[in-house]
Amino acid sequence: MSIRWRLTLWFALILCVILIVSGAFFYVALGRWLTAEVTSNLKVYSARALDALAAEEFPQPIDYAVVQSALPSSNDIDFVQLMDSNGDVVVKSESLGENELPIAREVMDDALKGGPGYATLTTDDDSAGLFIKVSTVTLGGETHFLVVAQSLAATTNALGRAGFFLLVSILVILILALMSGVLLIRRALSPVRRITATAQSIESSSDLSRRVGYRGPRDEIGQLANTFDHMIERLEKALQTQKNFIADASHELRSPLTVIQGNLDLLKRNLREEDRRESLRALEAETSRMSKVVSDLLVLAELDSGQPERQDSVSLHEMLLDAQARARQLAGNRQVVVGRQEDLWVKGNADKLEQVLSNLVDNALKYTPDGGTITLSLFQNGDWACLAVADAGIGISAEDLPHIFDRFYRVDKARSKASGGTGLGLAIVKGIVERHGGRVTVTSEPGKGSTFTVWLKL
Numbered sequence: 001m002s003i004r005w006r007l008t009l010w011f012a013l014i015l016c017v018i019l020i021v022s023g024a025f026f027y028v029a030l031g032r033w034l035t036a037e038v039t040s041n042l043k044v045y046s047a048r049a050l051d052a053l054a055a056e057e058f059p060q061p062i063d064y065a066v067v068q069s070a071l072p073s074s075n076d077i078d079f080v081q082l083m084d085s086n087g088d089v090v091v092k093s094e095s096l097g098e099n100e101l102p103i104a105r106e107v108m109d110d111a112l113k114g115g116p117g118y119a120t121l122t123t124d125d126d127s128a129g130l131f132i133k134v135s136t137v138t139l140g141g142e143t144h145f146l147v148v149a150q151s152l153a154a155t156t157n158a159l160g161r162a163g164f165f166l167l168v169s170i171l172v173i174l175i176l177a178l179m180s181g182v183l184l185i186r187r188a189l190s191p192v193r194r195i196t197a198t199a200q201s202i203e204s205s206s207d208l209s210r211r212v213g214y215r216g217p218r219d220e221i222g223q224l225a226n227t228f229d230h231m232i233e234r235l236e237k238a239l240q241t242q243k244n245f246i247a248d249a250s251h252e253l254r255s256p257l258t259v260i261q262g263n264l265d266l267l268k269r270n271l272r273e274e275d276r277r278e279s280l281r282a283l284e285a286e287t288s289r290m291s292k293v294v295s296d297l298l299v300l301a302e303l304d305s306g307q308p309e310r311q312d313s314v315s316l317h318e319m320l321l322d323a324q325a326r327a328r329q330l331a332g333n334r335q336v337v338v339g340r341q342e343d344l345w346v347k348g349n350a351d352k353l354e355q356v357l358s359n360l361v362d363n364a365l366k367y368t369p370d371g372g373t374i375t376l377s378l379f380q381n382g383d384w385a386c387l388a389v390a391d392a393g394i395g396i397s398a399e400d401l402p403h404i405f406d407r408f409y410r411v412d413k414a415r416s417k418a419s420g421g422t423g424l425g426l427a428i429v430k431g432i433v434e435r436h437g438g439r440v441t442v443t444s445e446p447g448k449g450s451t452f453t454v455w456l457k458l
Helices: 003-054 064-070 105-112 153-188 191-204 218-265 273-305 316-330 350-366 413-418 425-435
Strands: 079-083 089-092 118-121 131-141 142-151 312-315 334-342 343-347 373-381 384-390 438-446 448-457
Touching: 003 064, 003 131, 003 142, 064 079, 064 089, 105 131, 105 142, 153 191, 191 218, 218 273, 273 425, 312 316, 312 350, 316 334, 316 350, 316 373, 316 384, 343 350, 343 448, 350 384, 350 425, 350 448, 373 413, 413 448, 425 438, 425 448
Parallel strands: 334 373
Antiparallel strands: 079 089, 079 142, 118 131, 131 142, 312 343, 373 384, 384 448, 438 448
């Protein structure tokens, strides 16, 4: 059974229970209200009749015709009957005709004791029954019983009509609820159908460019549709990145492998010693370059795996001074200086953060000409520790700036390869910094140099 029909049936079932409970409550309340009306009528008439009889003096022997004339008339009371202490009927209303109301002795005894004297009688003439009230009254020194009665036929008919109306209403409401529920739930779940159709289309065609394109309210269904679109978008980007990564990695590894294969073929021949040494140097260089590419790829694979970083307390100031000392050994005619330096500590993996600084410094050394200056800085900016590496190199054009952190992307491709670069250094920097909850920014102007800033949370 589909979720649409399950929701509809659950909705109808809950609504049915609510309607039945509400209808039963209304039915019971109506019955009590109608019974209270009958009880009130009997009580009011009994009080009026007793007051009227108490106002009269009846000598012995009692003239019951006079007693009957003293009883008040009422449209709310169907039957009136007066009995003596022996239970014999001495006065009755014309509505009784030749009949008499059979009053049980227990009811009369209850009235003698001061009880309410209410009871229900079932007669052949009135299948609905009669509701009676028995009261005691003293006439001519003798105790009499005043019986007033009202038919329950009107009450029973009203309850019957109310019950029938409730039953029909419940059935009509349930039918309308089922019809409207199907339409509303179908409309509410339409984005789910679109998501399913989009997913099936993607599965059959492998076209990750398709989207649900939900334009409805931002409810749970809308959030599901938008989340699905964002997921597909990320999958599309990840797949494209993977394709590009595989293509670039294959290209990067193909070149050194080709050189290695060619030099191995040369070494099989009878070469001069100078040519043999040149081939060995080429093999060593290409092997080293390929090893560097594979090492960087392993680092990126580790970053992509999502494994948590070890959290240590790391002194960025000591790391900055160590990086300066190493850079001076490789700087040649370039100068490596420290600008602003503050004693800042962060939580993170010391080895990975050292690799970040090392990659940035190596990158600055590659692009800074002889006589240029590389400046390392460490300072606090709000809640962030900022680690900056500024060079006086060739700079980065506005077209290249958005892509410099892409894998295997090189601004100066010929120079990067000549200097042993893999095109993965900045990608590794970005991956490590983001795994530490930070970010990397860069400002650059062609011909004047670049400044890379690593932001780490204090």
